Amino acid sequence: MDATQGxxxxxxxxxxxxxxxxxxxxxxxxxxxxxxxxxFSMLIARRVRELNTYCEFLPFDASPDRLLxxxxxxxxxxxxxxxxxxxxxxxxxxxxxxxxxPVLGICYGMQLMAHQLGGVVGPGREREYGPATVWSDGNFxxxxxxxxxxxxxxxxxxxxxxxxxxxxxAAHSDNSPIAVMADRSRGYYGLQFHPxxxxxxxxxxxxxxxxxxxxxxxxxxNAGNFIEEAVEAIRAQVGDGRxxxxxxGGVDSAVAAAIVHRAIGDQLTCIFVxxxxxxxxxxxxxxxxxxxxxxMNLVHVEAEDEFLAALAEVTNPETKRxxxxxxxxxxxxxxxxxxxDARFLCQGTLYPDVIxxxxxxxxxxxxxxxxxVGGLPPDMKxxxxxxxxxxxxxxxxxxxxxxxxxxxxxxxxxxxxxxxAIRVLGEVTKEKLDILRGADLIVMDEIRKAGLYRDIxxxxxxxxxxxxxxxxxxxxxxxxxxxxxxxxxxDAMTADWARLPxxxxxxxxxxxxxxxxxxxxxxxDITPKPPGTxxxx
Numbered sequence: 001m002d003a004t005q006g007x008x009x010x011x012x013x014x015x016x017x018x019x020x021x022x023x024x025x026x027x028x029x030x031x032x033x034x035x036x037x038x039x040f041s042m043l044i045a046r047r048v049r050e051l052n053t054y055c056e057f058l059p060f061d062a063s064p065d066r067l068l069x070x071x072x073x074x075x076x077x078x079x080x081x082x083x084x085x086x087x088x089x090x091x092x093x094x095x096x097x098x099x100x101x102p103v104l105g106i107c108y109g110m111q112l113m114a115h116q117l118g119g120v121v122g123p124g125r126e127r128e129y130g131p132a133t134v135w136s137d138g139n140f141x142x143x144x145x146x147x148x149x150x151x152x153x154x155x156x157x158x159x160x161x162x163x164x165x166x167x168x169x170a171a172h173s174d175n176s177p178i179a180v181m182a183d184r185s186r187g188y189y190g191l192q193f194h195p196x197x198x199x200x201x202x203x204x205x206x207x208x209x210x211x212x213x214x215x216x217x218x219x220x221x222n223a224g225n226f227i228e229e230a231v232e233a234i235r236a237q238v239g240d241g242r243x244x245x246x247x248x249g250g251v252d253s254a255v256a257a258a259i260v261h262r263a264i265g266d267q268l269t270c271i272f273v274x275x276x277x278x279x280x281x282x283x284x285x286x287x288x289x290x291x292x293x294x295x296m297n298l299v300h301v302e303a304e305d306e307f308l309a310a311l312a313e314v315t316n317p318e319t320k321r322x323x324x325x326x327x328x329x330x331x332x333x334x335x336x337x338x339x340x341d342a343r344f345l346c347q348g349t350l351y352p353d354v355i356x357x358x359x360x361x362x363x364x365x366x367x368x369x370x371x372x373v374g375g376l377p378p379d380m381k382x383x384x385x386x387x388x389x390x391x392x393x394x395x396x397x398x399x400x401x402x403x404x405x406x407x408x409x410x411x412x413x414x415x416x417x418x419x420x421a422i423r424v425l426g427e428v429t430k431e432k433l434d435i436l437r438g439a440d441l442i443v444m445d446e447i448r449k450a451g452l453y454r455d456i457x458x459x460x461x462x463x464x465x466x467x468x469x470x471x472x473x474x475x476x477x478x479x480x481x482x483x484x485x486x487x488x489x490x491d492a493m494t495a496d497w498a499r500l501p502x503x504x505x506x507x508x509x510x511x512x513x514x515x516x517x518x519x520x521x522x523x524x525d526i527t528p529k530p531p532g533t534x535x536x537x
Contacts, residue, residue, distance in 0.1 A: 028225065029053060029073050029217045034060045036080030036090055036108050039530065042352060042493050043196040044076055044106065046392045047204055051211050052219035056390075057351065064095040074102040074187070074215035077109025079194065083158050084108070084115040085122065092116060102187030102214045107156055110181065110190030113164070117188075120162035124175065129155055132173045134193060140170045140182050141213045142189050142206055152179075152193035152200045160192070187214050198490065223398045227259065230387045234263035238344055243385055244336060245346035246328065247272045247290055247298070250415045252348030252388060254290075255400045259387045260346050261296055262403070268346070269297040271335055273328055276304025276430070277419030279444075280437045293406055303331055304430075311421060311428040317537035320428070324418045332382070345382035349389050350396065352492045393492060413458045414492065422537040426465035431518075432480075436463040438516040439482045446508050447486070456498050459486035461512075462525075462536050470520030479520035482512055487534055495529040 031048050033055060035041040041057070048055035053073075058066055060077075075096055082089040092112055096103060105113035111121045132154045136143045143150075152173075160178040163169065167188070171180035181190040189210065195203030211217050245257045247270045261268050270290060274283045290298050310323045329345075336342035388396055393414065400410040416422055420440075424432045439461040447459050462483040470477040484505070489495035509522040525532075 028071065028221050030067075030070050031055045031074050031076060031211055031215065031217065032067065032072055033057050033076045033078055034062065034092065034096070034109075036060045036078050036112070037082070038079035038108065039493070040194055040196055041078040042392075044078055044207075045351070046394075046490075046493075047196045047207050048076075048211055049221070049392070049395065050204065051208050051217075052221050053211050053217045054221040060090050061093060064093070064099075072099075072101060073217045074104065074210065075099070076210075077103065077105040077112055079107035079109060079155070082108060083121075083123075084111045085158075102210070103189070104210045104214075105188075105190040106196070107192060107194060110192055111156075111158055111160065113188060113190050114160050114162075114167075114181065117164035117167075119160060119164035119167070121158055122161050124157055124159040131199065132175070132193065134171045134173050134179045136171045136180075137169050140180075140184070140189075142170065142180070142182065142191075142209050144209055144213060146202055146205060150200075150202045150206075152195075152203070153197050154193050156192060160190075189214070197494065223395065223402045226391075226395075227262070227399060227402060230259050231263040234260055234385060234387060237383075237385065238264055238267065240341075241267070241343040242339055242341045243268045243344040243346050244332060244339060244342050244382075245270045246332065247286060248278075248348075248415065248417065248419075250348070251393075251396060251400055251405075251410055251412055252350060252414075254294075254348075254405060254409050255396050255403065256346055256348040256386075256388050257290075257296065258294065258400070258403045258405060260385060261294070266297060269299060269339055269342070271299045271301060271332060273331055274300060274302045274304065275307040275324070275328070275419060276433065277307060277324075277421050277428075279415070279420065280441045289406070289409060293409075299335060301331060301335060303327075306331070307421075308428065308430060313427060315426050317422055320421050320537070321418050324421060336382075343383060344385045346385040346387070348396075349386045350492075351390060351392055394490070411454060413453075413456070413460070416535055422535055423460060423462045425463065425536060432463055435480060435516060435518045436461060436482075439463070439512045439519060442511045442515065443484055443486075443508055446504060446511070450501070450504050452498075452500070452504075455488070457487050457489040457492075457495060458534055459484075459498070461485070468521045472520065477520045479518050481521040481523060482516075482519050483523050483525050483536070484508060485525045485534070485536070487529070489529075489534075492534065495534055497526045497528060500524075 031053055033045050035057060045055040045057045077092055115121050132152055133149055134152050135149045159176050163181055166183045167181045169178045170182040173179040176192050179192040194200060195206040243260055245260060245268060247253050247257060257270055272286050287300055290296050307327055310327045311320060314320055314323060332345060397410050420433055420436055421428045424436055443459060443461045447453050462485060464481045464483055466481045467478055468481050470479060486498035486500055487495040488498050505524055512519055512522050
């Protein structure tokens with residue numbers, strides 16, 4: 001596209017896209033999590049925030065300059081897939097030990113602390129994966145208010161063989177003589193287990209003791225603070241420029257738009273790209289909700305044909321995401337020609353989107369490219385405004401409530417940016433989308449009728465790429481198999497399959513097979529995350 005016909009190409013100086021999210025750490029006490037690659041790392045940050053303490057998530061090799069101007073009260077070293085004694089294993093930077101701050105090492109983080117401070121770590125005689133019991137071996141601040149034995153979740157193959165100087169053994173398990181270590185004088189603690197996961201029932205209390213008792217954080221961070229500071233940061237970033245925001249109808253984009261609208265009012269124009277990949281009735285609902293309830297400037301772009309053309313003959317999930325992301329941004333640029341001074345793009349990117357799309361440090365493993373993060377072309381013509389980039393989904397919901405958004409919007413189940421394209425396995429066609437919409441509508445209808453909507457994190461139907469033989473009346477059929485997915489979770493990082501009543505599943509199956517033409521078989525997905533993901537693609 002000729003740059004003179006559209007919005008200008010922005011340089012970093014004109015629009016600081018790399019620092020587009022408001023920094024909620026300013027002026028607040030902060031706990032820093034250094035990530036060594038564990039898929040549970042983000043859960044640590046989330047648990048700390050549940051203690052009303054801001055938590056910043058950084059790669060393990062982050063420079064201390066990243067923390068300038070912040071009131072950092074303590075550091076947490078996450079778990080990771082490596083062994084500390086292997087060549088090339090990631091190490092904590094020296095500034096951690098020179099900072100004088102309390103440090104908590106979790107799993108690999110504990111082994112790392114021991115290894116770098118003069119202890120010895122080696123392969124365990126038996127690996128510990130799953131539930132275990134830890135018995136305390138003394139009176140330590142980390143276990144204040146807890147019973148002498150607690151149930152925990154272990155996930156390690158190495159163990160601590162020799163304590164570093166200044167440390168004492170604080171707890172043990174059947175397979176780990178030193179399951180917890182402590183150096184009271186420096187405020188250094190190491191946990192062989194994972195306090196952040198739901199399988200450690202008293203883990204949040206352990207973290208609270210570290211954050212409040214050891215680090216001295218006062219727990220003053222909340223959603224109200226965030227809104228005020230986000231508004232200020234957006235005004236500073238945007239100035240008198242205009243912002244466009246893509247609305248999908250989901251809570252993420254809705255809350256992002258609401259914050260930006262509160263900050264700059266009519267400088268925001270929302271663009272709803274109707275990509276033809278939405279659920280039944282969703283397009284009409286989005287237009288009605290954002291014009292009536294939120295009174296925002298809204299442009300409705302009907303673009304089903306363009307998205308289906310971009311997806312023609314595409315079967316690879318990553319390619320689907322990238323094509324959808326590219327098409328989405330190109331349509332934005334096209335619409336921006338009619339919006340004077342449209343210089344910024346607002347997105348509802350969340351913290352889990354970021355961690356699942358990029359490696360934070362050399363030890364992390366990439367899972368997938370997220371549509372908000374990995375699918376944007378390098379020559380995109382907008383600076384990014386991402387007010388939710390530091391937040392988890394539950395925090396976004398709390399902020400949505402504080403902003404006065406409708407309950408049905410705030411508590412809507414998460415819906416992927418690529419829409420039904422990643423719930424139609426194989427090539428995406430209009431016929432398949434219509435089949436899936438019919439099945440998905442029944443799933444959601446029955447979940448609501450059963451009164452389970454708020455108890456379930458996410459529920460939906462998937463149109464598999466398999467066709468099976470069936471019998472309807474006197475006729476042999478050859479139709480698609482539909483999978484039902486329903487999960488319970490505290491966040492998107494881990495999830496378990498929902499134990500839906502058999503009678504409910506039977507009603508769903510019966511209705512789908514009878515009411516949706518082209519489907520003759522229904523299955524229920526009982527895979528947790530991990531090892532699976534919530535979405536199928």
